[in-house]
Amino acid sequence: MVTLNRRRLLAALGGTAVVSLAGCATAPAKPAARVVVIGGGFGGATAAKYIRLWAPEIDVVLVEREAAFVSCPLSNLVLGGSEKIENLTTGYGTLQKRYGVRLVRGEAVAVDADKRLVRLASGDVLPYDRLIMSPGIDFQYNLVPGLESADVQAKVLHAWKAGPQTLALRRQLETLPNGGVYALHIPKVPYRCPPGPYERAAQVAWYFKQHKPRSKVLVLDSNPDLVSKKALFLKAWSEQYPGIVEYRPNSELVRVDAASNTIELSFDKVKADVLNVVPAQQAGRIAQAAGLLSGSNKWVGVNFQTFESLAVPGIHVLGDATASAPGMPKSGFMANNHAKVAADAVIALLTGRTVNPEPIIANTCYSFVSDTDVVHVASVHKWDAAQKTLVPVPGSGGLSAQANAIEGQYAKSWARNIWADALL
């Protein structure tokens, strides 16, 4: 539980106030309300910006542990070698300067929902009228025997959060000998970015084809089949990377032996030169600490009209951490769209307006199957009053007809536009 330390509380607010006042001359002396946002990813950054955009009278504090945002979308291209991580990185400065979002660099570790306080690892305490949490995913290393310690986690990488792990995995691929094996293990659904592993396989194969053509990409999938864009990925793998990509379904993980780079599966044992294990996932730990996960739930149940937690009032949860509505992927695009519905609802709830009862949101996920060619999946989701959730609109959405370079250009433009929509 949070204990309110008045001196630290004032210090925390004072420190951030100094920063924000410089860039936001219109900030009212006494804000109408304060919203704290935990997590500056696709969901949290978008929510912080849009609340300030739509309701500048509301004070917004964004808590983020990293110095800059690094995009997971396009990060598989860094593994393939056709993109640089610097191009995928955006700072938080504009949110502060242009929109008057107060930035607090730190990690939220506890929430007192009764007193409406967030406690940070530093000991600082932030009061809120409404809390928005967009904590992304955390890994369940307890479900990956052999991968429990930090030492082995530094060797057998996930690279499922873009950043240092992306670069470290790229270095491992660079040292892999021609003729070597790269094995990628995929957890059971649901996990962040359903098509991401298959895109990664294509990107590593693209690199091998040019530089290490005798090498192999082994896709070890816990699921019984590809869970996204199946026909498009299978076609791209077989046409562009014949003899390089091999797909093995029903490859449930039993244990990892990091010393020998071996992964034991339910029906198989694979030794790889580079072993890349994407562990099973759950909502970011702060959701758990805040009491938003009940029983064996891994994800946060929300009311999709407001994104307010079904368990704890006053806390809205966005993005990958939510228990997804039917047909809704865990994607950055969805988190961005969640954020706008939540921002609008939070403003309505804080200012006594009626909440829009019929949200409509959409998704487009682009996957690169080479350095230029892309396949997409798209969907539109509408509130269904009978089912009380968001459901895909019948007849809408769909896939690319085939991988193509026009959508490759759109995909890169999309990335720049959504980063700007969230952060600039």
Added chain:
Amino acid sequence: MRVWAASCAACHGTGGSAQTGIPPIAGQDKAVLQQKLLAYKAGTLPATVMHQHAKGYTDEELAHLAEHFARQPK
């Protein structure tokens, strides 16, 4: 309305002012925007993805979206 339209900003930029590479929709003629959205929906205007999005909306919703983006500054 603003919250429906905000969904489009994930590709077309905040307020419909895309930075680059994707057609900006802010400040365009309302009738043209509406006509295009309806043509995407009907499948008569070729697209990579817009036909799939347009089919998710009623004609009335598309008209509201066209009106909203026509009013946004370029």
